[in-house]
Amino acid sequence: MKRDVLIIGAGGVAQVVAHKCAQNNDVLGDIHIASRTLSKCEAILESVREKGAMKQEGVLKAHQVNAMDTQAVADLIRETGAQIVINVGSAFVNMYVLDACIETGAAYIDTAIHEDPAKICETPPWYANYEWKKRDLCAEKGVTAILGAGFDPGVVNAFARFAIDQMDEVKSIDIVDINAGSHGKYFATNFDPEINFREFTGTVYYWEDQQWKEKKMFESGRDWDLPVVGTQRAYQSGHDEVHSLATNYPQADVRFWMGFGDHYINVFTVLQSLGLLSEQPVKTAEGLEVVPLKVVKAVLPDPASLAPGYIGKTCIGDLVKGVKDGEEVELFVYNVADHKEAYEEVGSQGISYTAGVPPVAAAMLVASGDWDAKTMKNVEELDPKPFFTILDQIGLPTRVKDAKGDHPWNA
DSSP states (O other), X not given: OOOOEEEEOOSHHHHHHHHHHHHTHHXXXXXXXXXXXXXXXXXXXXXXXXXXXXXXXXOEXXXXXXXXOHHHHHHHHHHHTOSEEEEOSOGGGHHHHHHHHHHHTOEEEESSOOOOTTOOSOSSSGGGGTGGGGHHHHHHXXXXXXXXXXXXXXXXXXXXXXXXXXXXXXXXXXXXXXXXXXXXXXXXXXXXXXXXXXXXHSOEEEEETTEEEEEOTTSSEEEEEEXXXXXXXXXXXXXXXXXXXXXXXXXXXXXEEEEOOHHHHHXXXXXXXXXXXXXXOEEOTTSOEEOHHHHHHHHSOOGGGGGGGOBSEEEEEEEEEXXXXXXXXXXXXXXXXXHHHHHHHHSSOHHHHXXXXXXXXXXXXXXXXXXXXXXXXXXXXXXXXXXXXXXXXXXXXXXXXXXXXXXXXXX
């Protein structure tokens, strides 16, 4: 059954989502995209047409909307007839778009936890501060809401569920995100700089010994020997999926690790030390009020602009340890993506590609009924196998490294 789609957002991830929806419009039907800036939406749709991405003839239309206006989003959902909303706008708009979906009955899919612009790294479990407060209402209204359906969070949650399903007992989940690519710029972030920096300026929350613990950013690092990209240094970071996985698997230690080079750490440290990563407004000598973090965002390269010259690969996966038949076991479930291949296919770099393909797979599963839960779910609460099957087909194959070797997930 076809389910028409409305995409919220017009950044690099939205471009991937639009291309992948077009490539699968035999399942997803009419495609609409909306953001504050109509020209950005139109540029994305033009790239879809240039690539000849539409699988079959159909609607491909741009709209202008303020995604922080719930009523405006609800009106647009009704106008377009969209039955699935893929929210890849800023994390600041999540709750407004979710409320519009609850009002209209459209299925809701996002890729990150909601954020309050005035707060950073909120107390865990972070989802309980926002999205989970609407869980009962989604169930009451029969509205499907799939939270954190990007790569991390998203696919890594499914990796964890897949590994745990093969164990009698899970002991730990370590998520490792490595970008071994190079964009050739002096300094840039791979997605929205404001959101990127906010992840790393607050407390690193992680779940260990069945309790929440805290570290400072870059306090804990280790080398990981990974498929394809080799040995890479990663640091323990706070991240969305820790908050839901710790709730759903409280018996397991849950940690997130992200790769950073020395240059990134040095620049980040200088910016933070100077107060330039603060989300709190300050006044200039001329009396102009500015938010330092927004100024930094304004002078850095647009992440979407990095795509043409990006080379190298990413490796993102879960090392899950547990017990099976009385023996200790471990599985590394992962994906490797290529920046150049992503650009050639959809005009975006690999980070946007890995974030944008999964919500389209989730939308296809909602359309087919496999993931049409009629309530709110995090990805690990859903069957991962149909998700992996579609991801394999549309560009992000899943592999497993275990006692048997390195092989496809379904081998």
